[in-house]
Every structure is written in C-alpha cells, then in structure tokens.
Amino acid sequence: MITWLIALPALIAAFLATRLLLRRRGKAGLRSVLAADAVLFAGALALLLVALSSGSAQADAATAAAESSGSGSAALIGAAIAVAGASIGAAIAVAYTGAAAIAALSERPELFGRAMVIVGLAEGIAIYGLVVAVILIGKA
Known part of the structure; x- marks a missing residue:
C-alpha cells in the first residue's frame, strides 16, 4: 500500500509531462514517448528475465523453495x-x-x-x- 502512495504522484507527474510533451511537439513528441516506452519495456523485460532465471550461486534448499513457490506464482x-x-x-x-x-x-x-x-x-x-x-x- 505504501508503494502505491509513493508511486502515484510519480505516475501522475509522468502522465502530465507526457500530455504536455504531446501537445507542444506533436509527432516528434509522440516519437520520443514511444522511444521512452520501448526503453521501459526493454528494461522491464530484462528485469523479468533476471528474476525468473535461476542463478548457480543459490543453494539447493533455496532453489527447492523457489521452485515450489514458482509454480504458485506462475x-x-x-x-x-x-x-x-x-x-x-x-x-x-x-x-x-x-x-x-x-x-x-x-x-x-x-x-x-x-x-x-x-x-x-x-x-x-x-x-x-x-x-x-x-x-x-x-x-x-
């Protein structure tokens, strides 16, 4: 809950900045917003891949616990x-x-x-x- 209270003003500011950018710059602003979205999507995908991959440094017990909770989370x-x-x-x-x-x-x-x-x-x-x-x- 506290995360949403912190993230909500940032989301509102990002929305307002995007809207202002699109109004002032038109197609160039749309291209920059799409480029920023592509970068954010690539970062989120990389973070997801890192989170879902199992590292070799983990212990066997931690791996077993992660696998058992992984099926539920999937x-x-x-x-x-x-x-x-x-x-x-x-x-x-x-x-x-x-x-x-x-x-x-x-x-x-x-x-x-x-x-x-x-x-x-x-x-x-x-x-x-x-x-x-x-x-x-x-x-x-």
Missing part, C-alpha cells in the same frame, strides 16, 4: 493475464456493440431487449476470464 501471473486480457477484450467488445446498440435504438426503440442481450454477451467475455483465473488459482 499460476497467479497466468490468472492475472487471463483476467486482464479478458477484461480488455470485453471492454473493446462492449464499446463497439454498445455504440451500435445506441445507434439502433435511436432509430427503432423497440430493439432495446435485443440490443441489451448482445451487449451482455459481449460482457460475458470478462466472466470467462474470471472463470479461467479461478481454475488457475485453484491448481496453485
């Missing part, structure tokens, strides 16, 4: 990816189907029931992600 990471991917997919689906439903309702209000069913089906994608996450967490 399941939690998989569950997080499942929920995040399903939520993003559901958000995109609801955005398109919701816009189409509003357009259809503006012309024919009697289509309300059908439009809400279609939007509800699009939202079901997020529920599938939650089900997969529960299954993965249960196996950890």
